Amino acid sequence: xxxxxxxxxxxxxxxxxxxxxxxxxxxxxxxxxxxxxxxxxxxxxxxxxxxxxxxxxxxxxxxxxxxxxxxxxxxxxxxxxxxxxxxxxxxxxxxxxxxxxxxxxxxxxxxxxxxxxxxxxxxxxxxxxxxxxxxxxxxxxxxxxxxxxxxxxxxxxxxxxxxxxxxxxxxxxxxxxxxxxxxxxxxxxxxxxxxxxxxxxx
Amino acid sequence: xxxxxxxxxxxxxxxxxxxxxxxxxxxxxxxxxxxxxxxxxxxxxxxxxxxxxxxxxxxxxxxxxxxxxxxxxxxxxxxxxxxxxxxxxxxxxxxxxxxxxxxxxxxxxxxxxxxxxxxxxxxxxxxxxxxxxxxxxxxxxxxxxxxxxxxxxxxxxxxxxxxxxxxxxxxxxxxxxxxxxxxxxxxxxxxxxxxxxxxxxxxxxxxxxxxxxxxxxxxxxxxxxxxxxxxxxxxxxxxxxxxxxxxxxxxxxxxxxxxxxxxxxxxxxxxxxxxxxxxxxxxxxxxxxxxxxxxxxxxxxxxxxxxxxxxxxxxxxxxxxxxxxxx
Numbered sequence: 001x002x003x004x005x006x007x008x009x010x011x012x013x014x015x016x017x018x019x020x021x022x023x024x025x026x027x028x029x030x031x032x033x034x035x036x037x038x039x040x041x042x043x044x045x046x047x048x049x050x051x052x053x054x055x056x057x058x059x060x061x062x063x064x065x066x067x068x069x070x071x072x073x074x075x076x077x078x079x080x081x082x083x084x085x086x087x088x089x090x091x092x093x094x095x096x097x098x099x100x101x102x103x104x105x106x107x108x109x110x111x112x113x114x115x116x117x118x119x120x121x122x123x124x125x126x127x128x129x130x131x132x133x134x135x136x137x138x139x140x141x142x143x144x145x146x147x148x149x150x151x152x153x154x155x156x157x158x159x160x161x162x163x164x165x166x167x168x169x170x171x172x173x174x175x176x177x178x179x180x181x182x183x184x185x186x187x188x189x190x191x192x193x194x195x196x197x198x199x200x201x202x
Numbered sequence: 203x204x205x206x207x208x209x210x211x212x213x214x215x216x217x218x219x220x221x222x223x224x225x226x227x228x229x230x231x232x233x234x235x236x237x238x239x240x241x242x243x244x245x246x247x248x249x250x251x252x253x254x255x256x257x258x259x260x261x262x263x264x265x266x267x268x269x270x271x272x273x274x275x276x277x278x279x280x281x282x283x284x285x286x287x288x289x290x291x292x293x294x295x296x297x298x299x300x301x302x303x304x305x306x307x308x309x310x311x312x313x314x315x316x317x318x319x320x321x322x323x324x325x326x327x328x329x330x331x332x333x334x335x336x337x338x339x340x341x342x343x344x345x346x347x348x349x350x351x352x353x354x355x356x357x358x359x360x361x362x363x364x365x366x367x368x369x370x371x372x373x374x375x376x377x378x379x380x381x382x383x384x385x386x387x388x389x390x391x392x393x394x395x396x397x398x399x400x401x402x403x404x405x406x407x408x409x410x411x412x413x414x415x416x417x418x419x420x421x422x423x424x425x426x427x428x429x430x431x432x433x434x435x436x437x438x439x440x441x442x443x444x445x446x447x448x449x450x451x452x453x454x455x456x457x458x459x460x461x462x463x464x465x466x467x468x469x470x471x472x473x474x475x476x477x478x479x480x481x482x483x484x485x486x487x488x489x490x491x492x493x494x495x496x497x498x499x500x501x502x503x504x505x506x507x508x509x510x511x512x513x514x515x516x517x518x519x520x521x522x523x524x525x526x527x528x529x
Contacts, residue, residue, distance in 0.1 A: 091231045105231050106224040113217060113238060141235035147252075148239070172284050176263060177256030179291065196295040 004069075004084045005151075005198050006115035008108060010136060011090025013123040014157045016068070017057050017185045019087045023070060024049055025191040036067040038103040065089055065104055067111060083198070086111060093136045112142070117151035117201045119194070124156045124167035124182070127174070143175055151201040152178070155194065159184040217241055259329045266322050270450065271443040272315055278434055279323065286330055302332065303431050305398065307420070308410040310436025313484030316410045317371065319436075323408075324369040333406060335367035343377040346390040354389040362397045366404050375409035376419035391423070398429060439484055444471050448488050452517065457496065462519035467491065470524050495521040 007015045023031055031052055035043045047055070056068070069086040088111060089104040096102050112118065120142055146152040156171045158164065159182045168182050181197065183190030220237045223229045229237075263283075266276055282304070292299045304327070308316040321338045328336025341361050348354040362370065372378075372394075378387035398407060409416070409430065420427045439447065448467060452458055459467065474487060498521040503509050 093230060093232060095227050095230050097227075099225070099227070102227055103225050106221040106234075109224060109231060109234050109238075110217075110221050112235070137232040138230070138235065141232045141239075145235045145239045169280060169284055172287065173263075173280065176260050177252075180287075181291075192297070193291070193295055196297075 003081070003116045003201065004086055004111075004114065005117040005119060005201075006086045006088060006111050007119045007121060008088050008091065008112060008142065009121035010123075010139065011092060013090070013121045013126075014185060015090070015121050016087050017053075018119075018121060018155065018157060018183065019068075019070065019085055020049065020053050020057065021185040021188065022085065022191055022194065023052075023072075025188065025195070026072065028070075028072070031070050034069045034071070036069065036107075038066060038100070038107045065100075067107060085198075086115070091138045091142075093138050112146065115149075115151075117153075117198055118142075118146040118149065119153060119155055119198070120146065121155045121157050121183075122171060124158050124164050124171060125161045127156075127167040127170040128161065128163040143178060147178060151198075153194075153197050154178055154180045155183045155190070156180055157183045157185065159189060160186045255329065259326075262322060262325050262329060266319070266326075269315060269318065270446045271439050272319070272436070275315070275319055275434055275436060278432075279319070279326070282432065283326065283330070286327075286332055290331070302403075303429070304332065305407045305430045306409075306432040306434060307416060307430045308408055308434050308436060309413040309416045310410075311412060311438055311484055313486035313488075314436035314438060315485065316408075316436050317373075319434075320369055320371045320408050320410075324406075327369075327406065332403075333368055334404065337365075337368035338371055339365035339368065340371045340373060342373045343387065343390075346372075346378070347386045349386075351386075354386040355393050358390045358393040359397075362393070362401075362405070366401065369406050369408055371408045371410060374411045374415075376411050376415040379419055379423060391426070395426070395429070438475070441468070441471055441475055444475070444485070444488050447485050448492055451489060451492050455496070457499075457515055457517055459517050459522075460519070463495075463517050463522050466519040466522040470522065473524075491522065491524070494523060498523065 007019055009015055029049055031047050031049060033045055033047055033052065035045070037043075067086050067088055069084045072083045072085065073080050088108040089101075091105055091108060092101075096105070120139070122139065143152075143154070154171065154175055156168050159168065161167070164182075164184075168180070172180050179197075181190055181193045183194065217238060220229075220234050220241075224231060224234050263280075266279060269276070285300075286302065286304075289299045289302060306323075308320065310316055317338075317340060320340075324333065324336040324338045326336075327333040339361065345361055346354065346358045348357050378390050381387050394407065397405060407430075409419075411419070413435065420430075445464075445468060448459070470491065471488070495517050499517055502518075502521065503513060506513075
């Protein structure tokens with residue numbers, strides 16, 4: 001049974017960019033991405049890495065709206081193991097007015113319960129200067145819940161931002177006692193540590 | 203606005219209902235995750251142990267935060283904590299790490315919180331697994347230096363043994379270097395340096411003292427300077443901070459100052475901090491005045507026939523007196 005690492009966090013923190021950055025770090029040129037929609041139907045499509053980056057990251061048009069998984073094959077003894085890295089739609093605080101957003105979030109929450117490893121991405125920029133913007137309720141709840149499961153780590157993303165070191169400090173203070181890995185997709189930093197972490201749980 | 207969604211014992215067994223409530227817009231994602239926590243038990247004793255350790259770490263950081271003033275000190279301790287944490291993670295991932303040299307110099311006038319912070323640092327390092335015990339042994343020159351050849355080494359080694367596994371705090375450390383050639387202080391320093399080498403992961407040294415004297419001490423002992431990478435300055439407390447400290451001390455003992463007493467205290471402290479006397483005792487001065495005030499209040503009240511509960515609590519300006527010199 002494949003092991004699943006779920007990438008979660010608020011909207012806009014860089015989850016999709018991170019997942020694709022990880023794929024790039026693992027030298028995957030071609031990805032098979034499985035899209036799992038809230039209503040249950042699935043679609044699989046093969047992407048070249050650079051195409052995936054263009055298609056899936058960032059603009060309002062292509063915000064992650066369903067679970068997107070990439071499968072990674074790992075050598076294991078005589079055979080091989082499959083690790084699934086699942087990117088998810090962002091979580092928001094409060095109750096969203098649009099049903100499709102709520103359904104996407106419910107789907108993500110279901111995946112949280114199933115996942116073997118949880119990679120909780122936060123944007124270190126939210127923790128620079130004005131602390132208030134940093135940890136939202138949903139992040140706190142996830143940290144409390146997911147850390148009971150063992151395979152849980154916080155990825156402090158966007159470490160390339162000016163003032164990131166201070167932000168990282170604040171993240172560590174907010175999530176005291178949790179494991180935090182500083183990451184920058186732009187500068188390709190942190191992937192060694194993340195890989196080491198995830199691979200332990202596979 | 204969130205509709206109150208009752209958490210039902212029966213529905214507790216059906217997380218799907220929780221997800222449905224999210225879809226329907228009855229509850230937020232945060233609430234849903236909260237319900238998941240209630241549904242699932244922690245996985246094994248391992249997680250519980252981690253939770254208690256985490257809580258202990260949190261308590262220690264809160265203790266540090268609760269200290270009045272010391273903004274830069276707190277920030278630096280936070281940075282050290284983060285550095286140690288990251289190095290630990292790197293070790294567990296078999297990555298190259300920086301060696302953990304955590305010996306420190308604390309510079310500042312008496313009564314500025316050096317020993318208090320040292321004690322907290324000890325507890326912190328124990329929780330983080332940097333030190334096995336994390337207790338604090340505080341000594342000064344007299345505890346280390348002997349009267350004849352060999353005596354110093356013996357005394358110093360005895361103290362080091364007591365401090366093993368924790369923090370070895372040496373107050374007025376510069377006094378070890380003050381004497382001339384025949385002074386045994388140097389012997390103590392040599393023993394200390396050897397101990398720092400031989401017991402790298404069991405002992406952390408904190409040398410403390412007045413800023414100028416410590417600067418001189420490090421200048422004249424360049425070999426030492428390189429062994430103490432962490433230098434923390436403890437500034438004198440401001441007038442407002444001293445008053446906050448007084449309030450804190452009284453609150454813990456369930457006393458409080460009335461208006462006139464507060465003004466009298468402020469006036470005394472203002473005189474002391476403006477007086478130009480560098481070594482005016484800081485928080486210790488405040489504690490002396492407060493403890494004296496508590497005694498004076500007792501003397502004042504004990505001769506009364508009837509004492510109200512209110513009177514037992516309030517400190518009046520007659521109770522506040524500048525501590526006599528040398529007290």
